[in-house]
Amino acid sequence: MAEFTKKRSRKAGVPPGTLVPISEKRGEKVKVTIIDYDESQFVEKQVDSVNECIPYRDKTSMTWINVDGIHQVEIVEKLGECFGVHRLLMEDIVTTDQRPKMEDLGEYIYVVLRMLYLDGDDIVSEQVSLILGANYVISFQEMGRDVFDSIRDRIRNNKGRVRKMGADYLAYALIDAIVDNYFLIMERLGEKVEAIEMKLISSPMPQTLRTLQSLKRTMVGLRRAVWPLRDVISGLERSESPLIREGMGMYLKDVYDHTVQIMDSIEAQRDILSGMLDIYLSSVSNRLNEVMKVLTIIATIFIPLTFLVGVYGMNFKHMPELESPYGYWAVWGVIIVVAVTMLVFFRKKKWL
Amino acid sequence: MAEFTKKRSRKAGVPPGTLVPISEKRGEKVKVTIIDYDESQFVEKQVDSVNECIPYRDKTSMTWINVDGIHQVEIVEKLGECFGVHRLLMEDIVTTDQRPKMEDLGEYIYVVLRMLYLDGDDIVSEQVSLILGANYVISFQEMGRDVFDSIRDRIRNNKGRVRKMGADYLAYALIDAIVDNYFLIMERLGEKVEAIEMKLISSPMPQTLRTLQSLKRTMVGLRRAVWPLRDVISGLERSESPLIREGMGMYLKDVYDHTVQIMDSIEAQRDILSGMLDIYLSSVSNRLNEVMKVLTIIATIFIPLTFLVGVYGMNFKHMPELESPYGYWAVWGVIIVVAVTMLVFFRKKKWL
Amino acid sequence: MAEFTKKRSRKAGVPPGTLVPISEKRGEKVKVTIIDYDESQFVEKQVDSVNECIPYRDKTSMTWINVDGIHQVEIVEKLGECFGVHRLLMEDIVTTDQRPKMEDLGEYIYVVLRMLYLDGDDIVSEQVSLILGANYVISFQEMGRDVFDSIRDRIRNNKGRVRKMGADYLAYALIDAIVDNYFLIMERLGEKVEAIEMKLISSPMPQTLRTLQSLKRTMVGLRRAVWPLRDVISGLERSESPLIREGMGMYLKDVYDHTVQIMDSIEAQRDILSGMLDIYLSSVSNRLNEVMKVLTIIATIFIPLTFLVGVYGMNFKHMPELESPYGYWAVWGVIIVVAVTMLVFFRKKKWL
Amino acid sequence: MAEFTKKRSRKAGVPPGTLVPISEKRGEKVKVTIIDYDESQFVEKQVDSVNECIPYRDKTSMTWINVDGIHQVEIVEKLGECFGVHRLLMEDIVTTDQRPKMEDLGEYIYVVLRMLYLDGDDIVSEQVSLILGANYVISFQEMGRDVFDSIRDRIRNNKGRVRKMGADYLAYALIDAIVDNYFLIMERLGEKVEAIEMKLISSPMPQTLRTLQSLKRTMVGLRRAVWPLRDVISGLERSESPLIREGMGMYLKDVYDHTVQIMDSIEAQRDILSGMLDIYLSSVSNRLNEVMKVLTIIATIFIPLTFLVGVYGMNFKHMPELESPYGYWAVWGVIIVVAVTMLVFFRKKKWL
Amino acid sequence: MAEFTKKRSRKAGVPPGTLVPISEKRGEKVKVTIIDYDESQFVEKQVDSVNECIPYRDKTSMTWINVDGIHQVEIVEKLGECFGVHRLLMEDIVTTDQRPKMEDLGEYIYVVLRMLYLDGDDIVSEQVSLILGANYVISFQEMGRDVFDSIRDRIRNNKGRVRKMGADYLAYALIDAIVDNYFLIMERLGEKVEAIEMKLISSPMPQTLRTLQSLKRTMVGLRRAVWPLRDVISGLERSESPLIREGMGMYLKDVYDHTVQIMDSIEAQRDILSGMLDIYLSSVSNRLNEVMKVLTIIATIFIPLTFLVGVYGMNFKHMPELESPYGYWAVWGVIIVVAVTMLVFFRKKKWL
Numbered sequence A, B, C, D, E: 001m002a003e004f005t006k007k008r009s010r011k012a013g014v015p016p017g018t019l020v021p022i023s024e025k026r027g028e029k030v031k032v033t034i035i036d037y038d039e040s041q042f043v044e045k046q047v048d049s050v051n052e053c054i055p056y057r058d059k060t061s062m063t064w065i066n067v068d069g070i071h072q073v074e075i076v077e078k079l080g081e082c083f084g085v086h087r088l089l090m091e092d093i094v095t096t097d098q099r100p101k102m103e104d105l106g107e108y109i110y111v112v113l114r115m116l117y118l119d120g121d122d123i124v125s126e127q128v129s130l131i132l133g134a135n136y137v138i139s140f141q142e143m144g145r146d147v148f149d150s151i152r153d154r155i156r157n158n159k160g161r162v163r164k165m166g167a168d169y170l171a172y173a174l175i176d177a178i179v180d181n182y183f184l185i186m187e188r189l190g191e192k193v194e195a196i197e198m199k200l201i202s203s204p205m206p207q208t209l210r211t212l213q214s215l216k217r218t219m220v221g222l223r224r225a226v227w228p229l230r231d232v233i234s235g236l237e238r239s240e241s242p243l244i245r246e247g248m249g250m251y252l253k254d255v256y257d258h259t260v261q262i263m264d265s266i267e268a269q270r271d272i273l274s275g276m277l278d279i280y281l282s283s284v285s286n287r288l289n290e291v292m293k294v295l296t297i298i299a300t301i302f303i304p305l306t307f308l309v310g311v312y313g314m315n316f317k318h319m320p321e322l323e324s325p326y327g328y329w330a331v332w333g334v335i336i337v338v339a340v341t342m343l344v345f346f347r348k349k350k351w352l
Helices: A050-058 A073-082 A087-094 A146-156 A167-202 A206-238 A248-311 A327-348 B050-057 B073-082 B087-094 B146-156 B167-202 B206-238 B248-311 B327-348 C050-058 C073-082 C087-094 C146-156 C167-202 C206-238 C248-311 C327-348 D050-058 D073-082 D087-094 D146-156 D167-202 D206-238 D248-311 D327-348 E050-057 E073-082 E087-094 E146-156 E167-202 E206-238 E248-311 E327-348
Strands: A031-037 A042-047 A062-068 A101-104 A109-119 A122-132 A136-141 B031-037 B042-047 B062-068 B101-104 B109-119 B122-132 B136-141 C031-037 C042-047 C062-068 C101-104 C109-119 C122-132 C136-141 D031-037 D042-047 D062-068 D101-104 D109-119 D122-132 D136-141 E031-037 E042-047 E062-068 E101-104 E109-119 E122-132 E136-141
Touching: A031 A050, A031 A146, A042 A050, A042 A146, A050 A062, A050 A073, A062 A073, A062 A167, A073 A087, A087 A109, A087 D248, A101 A206, A109 A167, A109 A206, A122 A167, A122 A206, A136 A167, A146 A167, A167 A206, A167 A248, A206 A248, A206 D248, A248 A327, A248 B087, A248 B206, A248 B248, A248 D248, B031 B050, B031 B146, B042 B050, B042 B146, B050 B062, B050 B073, B062 B073, B062 B167, B073 B087, B087 B109, B101 B206, B109 B167, B109 B206, B122 B167, B122 B206, B136 B167, B146 B167, B167 B206, B167 B248, B206 B248, B248 B327, B248 C087, B248 C206, B248 C248, C031 C050, C031 C146, C042 C050, C042 C146, C050 C062, C050 C073, C062 C073, C062 C167, C073 C087, C087 C109, C101 C206, C109 C167, C109 C206, C122 C167, C122 C206, C136 C167, C146 C167, C167 C206, C167 C248, C206 C248, C248 C327, C248 E087, C248 E206, C248 E248, D031 D050, D031 D146, D042 D050, D042 D146, D050 D062, D050 D073, D062 D073, D062 D167, D073 D087, D087 D109, D087 E248, D101 D206, D109 D167, D109 D206, D122 D167, D122 D206, D136 D167, D146 D167, D167 D206, D167 D248, D206 D248, D206 E248, D248 D327, D248 E248, E031 E050, E031 E146, E042 E050, E042 E146, E050 E062, E050 E073, E062 E073, E062 E167, E073 E087, E087 E109, E101 E206, E109 E167, E109 E206, E122 E167, E122 E206, E136 E167, E146 E167, E167 E206, E167 E248, E206 E248, E248 E327
Parallel strands: A062 A136, B062 B136, C062 C136, D062 D136, E062 E136
Antiparallel strands: A031 A042, A031 A062, A101 A109, A109 A122, A122 A136, B031 B042, B031 B062, B101 B109, B109 B122, B122 B136, C031 C042, C031 C062, C101 C109, C109 C122, C122 C136, D031 D042, D031 D062, D101 D109, D109 D122, D122 D136, E031 E042, E031 E062, E101 E109, E109 E122, E122 E136
């Protein structure tokens, strides 16, 4: 998730407003889809040339132009020019390491945010840009994921209120779909955290710690995606642009609440992960203690005894004990007394 | 307490405003109770059909409609429609992982907060939603706990001033009852913290550490319930809605002070818990030190002595000491001198 | 100092405004003292019945009514009713776990703060409530400590300007006396911190750590008493109430500066205490190092030598060295060479 | 990077407004270059005397005066006097440990910021001062690096919009070039962090830790350069000076976003570095555990056995086992049983 | 540097406005010096009686009255009364544990700040109070240090602009001189930090750690002196008092920038010191590892060998190996094989 500033160097020394794609995610061909609808009718088509989009600019029906793939900067450039998008924003659209932000340019509102989805076991972060005009929404994705499919369905089947509302509602619905996906990510991460906790308790290994650290980083990455998103949404909510109609406040507040909830959840998981480090470290030092106890018990019992039998292994001519018929048994007696005393001592110390 | 975002995934892809229950706490049947009162009279009844609630909407007496259980979304939906509740709020009522918040919609104020109670030894967190209208309060609970019983009693027996005041006072009384319960939770947690501290000192085990971590998480969970509640209450206090009458400020300030006090108390407990980790870690390393000292004392005394007796265990033909009649006793003398010297050394080092 | 939320549970389920004493500090009898003064005259008496206070309400001379002990809630209640105090404030007066706060109710200002004093070696925290009216101040204490004696003296002997000023100055003087006492507490704590530091360096024991933790908690408790007090005093300073006359600003700013100074001092002590934990932990691990070095030196010297003499303790028939007349001395030579080599090695490693 | 306050002492006791150079970076000679341009023409020349700059002050074409090297304070002084720069700002220009800041003096805006570039493997920090007037920009560098070359190129070849815009755009372009360079630094640092992580895992040495700490400090240094820069740029953006023309807002917002992105990136790297310390410490204690296990296994197996064979090395006259023809083999049997038992025990403990 | 709240207890119970000196720094006699100047003339004299100061109050020339030593409270009191200083401020002047602050009383501005200087190797903190009137500045120092000498020189020799400006510039110059001195302190501290770092790496001893902690505290003390100073200076800058003339803003902003720079520098040093603790702890545990490795290598090689030779030291009648003429050499062979195998094993583990 840490693709930030990765290929930014390609852009050094280029005049501002130059479109240099830095994304490395690229399908074969950029796909441009138009969905045009109002309460009574609905048209969906895939276009080959950007020129086909131009007539939709001033139609009274709502139009959603979705662009999957942005590595062909000419398409973004052309489309941007048709709809009067500022060059610096076009640059932002193709520079896919943007922080979520929202800019109100009067005629249209530009929103950029990060879409997260699961690709197998990995969390992939993709940049989504939205241009919200009076009666159109243009969305730019890097790969074209199925997150927006449910909205397409709702438009196709006139489910919910999307066909009855304006472009602002469509933009809201797209953002809502992206934010709803964060909950899935959080659930998956929650499961991973629980799994790692189990592992930590049963066998604390440096590898587990490494996984823990990478989970922490994922949380940091998530935080970086969600935190500025809050400001974006509250910016839309408080915006006085005529593009955001009056009834939208309630809906935007709802998405806002969701982002706050996700932030809460991220912070909670981070707390848990921090606590797990403490458990790990204490587990490790506890094991050391255990190892040392075994060593100490064995050594403390047998080293004195070895000395003892060493004494009677000496070859002095005059050692009265050696002559005694009971000497050997007496030594065994001493050995047993010493060993038992030591064991009692360790039991009292709670080492056994 | 970490039920946040658990079953949120059920909701992915559903249009906003759809009621999908995510709570897993469900009694058999949803119970709807109506208490209608003014200063002079009082009626309490349990209704089977939501339709029975409709007449109470415009009565001049105060009405408290309490809904225990929200898994039957039809009941919430119907009641909501009767009283003109926004669909997104109905969705919030049944989505039981809400953060405490308050929304003023003009005709009514929506408040959602978390009720905590002890179920045996566990702390259970339940969502409570309140709809405060001009002369009615509707409350939605997940399970229907006895926290509100004292208020029912006060209404039944005309104790305190609840019968003399309006719907705003009733809403306040409900919130106050929930907040008062937090004090009980804090007391119980305080006892647990003390108990664990005792344990830590007498026997520092990784299990104790685990309990400590889970207490920490509980504190974090509590914090998450109480922190936004402060904003909710101060929001009500500063609200200019005509639904909150003038004399209420003093009462709301009082609950506000209580939440601040609970926050203080939570922070204090968290500080104590953090300090306990340090004590734990130092206890563990202290024990290691002690183990090592025992080992070192034993080894340092007996290893040299074993060497000594080993010398006179050698089988050289020419070893003058072996012939001497006092050799054996001389060795014993040396042994005693070495041992005593070592013991004195350890005493001086304060290891004994 | 952690008496917060201790007996709060007694209050659960009681209607707001009910007076339930939670303090456990109680002398035998509540003592009510009246000091009435203006620039020219001075009267001091102890009253048996609260009714005696009523005439002082509307006198033009200044009146200070001091109540020592609040466990007899009837007295607080009666006095409160006489002077028109809000029921919720009366509840605050007897609920002795309040956070310092200040409330302006127009006719009077209510201030609650925490008085700290040393009882032998312990720091005791007591709640003091002040009601500041146009020409009277009522103060409520839990036990009745001698902190206010110096003010009584000043009034009796017309020292300083207290007799020339109004009720606001008296209230200020009471607060100032309480804050001045904090400096004494800080000095005593500073001495304790220094004493513990000495101990830490000479003998790092888990007990010392425990004392250190309890000092930390005391600091946290102090912080909790002083931090909100700052807001209380700056609230009084910025208040536009006619009860606070114009010239008071300078005096209140002075107390304010004192609280800031105490906060600074608390933070500094906390920093020092945190640093001491690091010193403690490093002392402990240093001792472990030392123990291990002793063990290693002894073991590394004598274990190889024991092996050596073990070799010549073997009973093989054919061991040419055993026959040699110089064998024994040669072994001693080897022993000395090995031992010296080892000692040189350890000296080079700086273990000796 | 920590050159802050290094040679500041030279300045103690000197009246404010005295120009004392504290930089130790100095080429042989200060180089002053003038680039004068408008949309239709372009002149570039290097001047020997500052006096040649004076005519450019009031020309209608845009003029960029670049000064490489500031150790000859006379040049800065003269140039400053020509263009009416405040003495305290001249002092700031030659005192090269300034924090990034921006000051609007009406006739001109003064901006100081830090340019970072890579010199081999090191990150060098240099102070750049900009004076933005109505139709001129004066830039002061310590050494004269190639960071501005791309802008010179754009002016020479009329690339981008720089020739069409005013002095404010030029100043923006210079700042943008400096900020773009930060991305390169961040990439290089990111690579270093990754490299060190690899090393940490394979061989945790104190040296690695030292490198890690120095990386951390570099991050802190970077942060100190970028953090106040944010305020500088947002200050320019929100400035109401007529020197900043209207269309510039969008461009300044773009640089602003870049600095925010860099801050994000710095914070992320710092988080990663912090996590690496934990990994390092746990690696070290893990190694200790491993060492101790080896010692314990060996000692625990052989110390009891050495005792055993010591027993039969005793020289008692009456030891029945010694006479038995199977005694020796029996002892071997016991030895093998003990050894195997121990190995099984260690396997069960997962030490093997 | 931690003299805060030290002797504050002397003041408990005294009415506010009483002058009790708490400083323990006291020269023999308080020295009062008057410097009277305007652009054309200059007089400097030392006075014996405070009364000599009175005429300077209303002269049109600028007057700087410097008081070295404040333990004779009568002098402060008299001077204060002459110039109409509020009693509470007089109390602040002699109570030398003030936090830097600034108070605008209309006729004069009171500023208190902390002067730091090096006394040999120690950093000494002294309180300086300034009274800035329309045409006079009174400065109070505890000891009278040479920090202000350079300003005296500038006045005497009419260097810089001090003689041309008003009392506000003089006050600024005094503050500037104090702040400039902080840079010297920071340089010295920086050198100490570097020196300690060297020591930490070469020989990590608990004493080094103690020095490190004391450096940390010095930083905290410095921070406490500088942090509120920022507010003081920005307070002067934003002040609307006629005592601060218009052109002063630029100068005050300059000192303000210096304090910010010092804060930055302090924070950077604190970061470095924190990092050094980590290095220290890891150095210590690394040494432990090394010690353990030596022990383990020796023990692991010789303990099994000692067992081996112990076997052939047994006195069994029937031990076939003992009879063999090659037995002894065979044992030596085994010994060498075991030792070499072990050494190879340790080499593979990278312990050698």
